[in-house]
Amino acid sequence: MKTRLFTLPIIILCFSTVVSAKxxxxxxxxxVNNYAPLFDxxxxxxxxxxxxxxxxELSHRLGCVVSQAPMDAPRMHDDFKNWRADIVGLVIPSEKxxxxxxxxxxxTTVRKLLVNKAYYDPSRTVADYIKDGRIKFGDQIGTSFFLKPDEKSQLFGSGRIVExxxxxxxYRQVASGRVQAMFTSPVVYNxxxxAIPAFVQNVVAVPDPKYEMQGGIYLSLRRISKSEAEQIKKAISDMKKDGTLRRIVAKYASAEDMNYYKDL
Known part of the structure; x- marks a missing residue:
């Protein structure tokens, strides 16, 4: 199916079976991010x-009502910094x-480098692709979180980023060869x-175990109290201890890529 871009928040009410929302x-x-397979x-x-x-699941364990508002990255940044949201996630750590x-x-997981097969060489490293002036990289507007600072400086400085x-x-651009490479996460790649039939035939995915990245949530400094923050952290810890978090991720990651997901 086609990925949907949401212009209005979708409200989802979730009640705990242990403690009522009241x-x-x-x-x-x-x-939350407004694209599959994160929210669609x-x-x-x-x-x-x-x-x-x-x-x-977090709502269930807290016994609270939540409304999930899907939006693109620039809007997420704006809403959060202007105190219009309690929580943002799942996201990679960001200065914004x-x-x-x-x-x-x-x-914790790793990034994957997607390379159009016309430019793929198994002997090359991720750094080699970054240095190759022929290769343009795709990147999502308002993110750049898959890039190291020096990589970001090099690619943007040489005009080799297409947002x-x-x-x-x-994904369609790298499959068609309009851009030659891009970084992604294992879950989104899976x-x-x-979803794109031509993708496997035209693109090679290269895991980059040397680049670990976290997925997590931000709790609003103004809207979330210290006691609420501790309850949320405990709920997440409990999800890890009883295997719930691993089961959630395993629904969307391949069995092979589950090896790259840690701290679950």
Whole structure:
């Protein structure tokens, strides 16, 4: 199915079976990425995704009502810094969120380098592709979180970054050869290699175990109290201890790529 771009928040009410939403007395507004496989709507109108499932489970354990508002990265940054949301996630650590929130890590994984087969060479390293002046990289507007600072400086400085509003466009561009490479996460890669038929035939995915990155959430410094923050952290810790977090991620990552997901 096609990835949807949401212009209005979708409100999802989730109640705990242990503690009622009334007992919690709190409604959390959570802003999330608006693309599959993190948050999307299928052809039957049902919302699904790794972030969606994670936030639902968090709501269940807290016994609170949550509204999940899907949006693109620039809007996420704006909403959070202007105190219009309690939580943002799942996201990679970012300076744009740090000033307004406390970061709580949820898992660790690696990035994947996607290379159009016309430019792929198994003897080359990730650094070799970065240095190759022939290769343009796709990148999502408002993110650049898959790039190291020196890589970002080199690619932007040489005009070798093509920005796009969502991953679906980037995946189609690298599959068609309009850009020659891009970085992504294992979960997003697992989704698009199935969603875009030409992808597997035209693109090679190279894991980069040397580049570890965290996925987590930011808690608003102004809207989340210290006691609420501790409850949220405990709920996440409990999700790891009882295997729930691993089961959620395993729904969206391939069995092979689960080896790259740590701290679950």
């Amino acid at each position: 007992d919690c007395g709190r409604r959390f507004r959570i802003i 709507v299928n052809n039957e109108g049902h919302v699904y995704g790794m972030t969606f499932d994670f936030m639902n 969120f740090r000033a307004s929130g406390e970061y709580v890590p949820v898992y 796009y509003p969502n991953p679906a466009i980037g 989704y698009y290699q199935k």
